[in-house]
Amino acid sequence: MVSDPEYAVHAELNVMVETRDGTRLATDVYRPADPDTGEPIDDPKPALLDRTPYGKRGRMERHGEWYAERGYVVAIQDCRGRFDSEGEYYIFVDEPEDGYDTVEWLADRDYCDGQVGTIGTSYGAWVQNALATQDPPSLEAMFVNQGAADGRKATFRHNGAFELRWLCWAFTLGGGFAKRALEDPDVQQRLANVDVRDVLENGPVQPGQSPLRHIPDYEEWAFDIMTQGSASDELWQEPGVNFETYYDQSADVPTVYAGAWYDSYTKATCDNFEALSERKDSDHFLLMGPWTHGWNSYPLPSWNKSYSGELEFGEDCLQDYQETRLRFFDHYLKGKETWADQPTVQYFQMGTGDGSRTRNGRLFHGGEWRSDEAWPLPDTEFRTYYVHDDGTLSTDEPTVEDAATSYEFDPRDPVPTVGGNCSSYITYEQRDENLIEYPLSERKLQDITGRGGFDQRTRPDTLGAEPPYGPLEERNDVLVFRTPPLEQDLEIAGPIRVRVYGSTDGPDTDFTAKLIDEHPPSEEFPNGFAVNCCDSICRGRYRGYRDEPDPLEPGEVYEFEMEPYPTANVFREGHRIRLDLSSSNYPRYDVNHNTGGPLYGDREYRVATNTVHHDATYPTHVELPVQPR
Incomplete structure (x- = not known):
């Protein structure tokens, strides 16, 4: 049994924790208290640390109370330079040392039993990985929900x-x-x-x-x-930005890496688990749902929602976020048997639904939870699908010579983003009231791109789209390759790899790839439904994950390597597997001006003629992680 809510809560607010350089970080400490007197108990308890740039009150305050009622000391801290903490703010750079110093300060309190676990989502996950690179002696467990791995490779x-x-x-x-x-x-x-x-x-x-x-x-x-x-x-190279460089020296403690198939950190979550579960002796776990970025606010019990964008998965996908974390920490910090049966890898296999229209107008994509012992899954068959000059996508290697398709890429008219692995593409609602009448903290945030699975067609609220709105595949700068309708279900789960053999007529350009589950037309969706599973981009000058830029030679064929984020999806019988190739996905990624000029801030624009090659010498393809039926 997990810890019951048997305590009252005593809160000590704005405790100033001094770091090694003298900067003081404002910290709220919630302690279990006697239900009768309200006084904090004398018995030391394990502590949980949550560091945030979003303010430690409100929702965060309720988290502190929830765990303190169940026998944990909880410290919630404003990151350096944010809200009540001192110092100058430069995103993530100071978080490793600040986190280490706070862990050790917390472990040294009389009310802590010397064990510290860490919690947090998004930015709160970044800062956990950051402090782990410093290997604090008192760190005992981490629950890292939706965080980064190498900010340069993916996420920044x-x-x-x-x-x-x-x-x-x-x-x-x-x-x-x-x-x-x-x-x-x-x-x-x-x-x-x-x-x-x-x-x-x-x-x-x-x-x-x-x-x-x-x-x-x-x-x-x-x-x-x-x-x-x-x-x-x-x-x-900063340890607060690039954790991959510091894997070997990072803390070896039980860790959950939790994420979602439509999260902006999907790849990083899986990368962290894969690398650290191999390097470390402690127990490591991967937990991937079908959700988007974040999770539902307290006190809602479900982990995120039963839908992502225009896809409905059903209530089976819901998990209790607080209870899941409590089971983990009860096991590793209190010695309870609350996590003993947790599989090493638990993931939601999307796509088993019937494709019907739900009452709220979403497509029922469905799915079910699966488990395994490693990631990538041990029985994975990495199957290659090649693009062909007739627009097909198949496992047959191309045999023709000198086959290619060209298109014009105009950076002033980029392909719009319609959902996907997006977060923080937001703006505040525009209001006539001033901040005294309507404070910024109360203003609604409006989504710019959409998050999750969407039918890949523009609509009036699509940024950069103009009427007549319609399928992205109808654009002249989007190349579409699809399989024939599948004769049986095809299940994939794992990392995706794309190799585009491309050329351009200038010194730089981008190539993009998007994997799509193409539903056939039905009575409820007469135009079909093109579900975006995952996507990626490659900037020419950094092709092959180059450390330094290397301009392209006009007309020369290069290999553009891409890793669309991992996913788990069933392509149902009658569906088509589709690969869309282009050179932009805006505003998910900034647009290449094709000039070879500055990475950002270039005032010049150049229309590029880009070519995708798909022949025996240059077989553009996608590699899918197929699972046994």
Whole structure:
């Protein structure tokens, strides 16, 4: 049995934890208390640490109370330079040492039994991995939900391109609650008045020419991420940004890496588990649901929702987030048998539904939980599907010579993003009221891209789309390759690999890939339904995961390697497996101007003629992780 809520809660707010450089970090400490007196108990308990840039009150406060009632000391801390903590904020760079110092401070309290576990989602997952690179002696367990691995490879940048969500974040949840914005209402009002959609459409942003100039430390890190792409840039070697470099020296403690198939950290979550479960002696677990980024707010019991975008999975996909974490920590910090039966790998296999329309208009994609002992799954058959000049996708290798398809890629008219592994592509709702009448903390956030599975067609709210709206496959700059209708179900689960043999007529360009489950037309969906499973991009100058840029030679054929995020999906009988190839996916990724100029901020645009080769010499293909039936 998990720990019961048997205690009252005693809270000590804004305890200032001094770090090694003298900066003090504001920390709220929740302790189990006697139900009769309300006084904190004397018996030391294991502690849980949650570090956040979003403010330690409100929802976070209720988390502290929930675990304290069940016999844990809980410390919730504002990250350096955020809310009540001192110091200057530069995204993630100070988190390793600050996290280490806080773990050891917490373990040294009389009310702690010396054991510290860590919790947190998204940014709260980044900071866990960051402090783990320092191997704090008192760290005993981690539950890392939806965090990064190597920010340059995927999550800040992605195979050379920039994930524009971080610019969106800088204008909203980041900059809107920066110290400077909280201290100066005029600065916060300027940020509240920004419609990020306009920023993106009128971009690229120039230093000193946007509201970010009023918060210089935020403008600095935002432009560093946007303009620095080489591995030699110091930023990408920081232990708070690139955990992969520090795997060997990172803490060896029981860890859950939890994520979701439509999360913005899907690849990083699986990469962390795969690498660290092999390197470390402690128990490591992977838990992947069909959800999008984040999870439902307290007190809702379900882990996220039963749907992602326009896909419905059914209530079987729901898990109790708090109870799952409690079972884990009860086992490893209290010695209970609450996690003994947990499989090493637990994942939701999407796509077993009948494709009907639900009452709320979503497509019932369905699915079921599966488990295994390793990732990638031990019985995986990596099966290659090749693209052919007649638009087919098949396991037959091409035999023709000199087959290729060309298209014009205009960076001023990029392919719009319609859902996918997106988060933080957001803007504050535009209101006439000022911040006194309607505070920023109460304003609604509006989604720019959509998150999760969507029918791949534009609509009036699609950023960058113009009427007549319709399927992305009808664009002249999208190449579509599909299998014949499947004669039997095909189940995939694991990492996806794409190799595009491409050429261009300029010094640089991008290639993109998107894996799609193409539902046939039905009475309820007469136009069919093209479900995006995962996608990726490759910036030419950084092809092959180069550390340093290497310009393209016009007309020369190169291999553009891509890793669309891992997924688990059943392509049902009668469906088609589809691969869409293009050169943009905006605003999920920034758009290559095709000039070979600056990574970000280039004022010149050039229309590129890009060519995908698909012949015996250059067999463009996708590799799928097929599972036995």
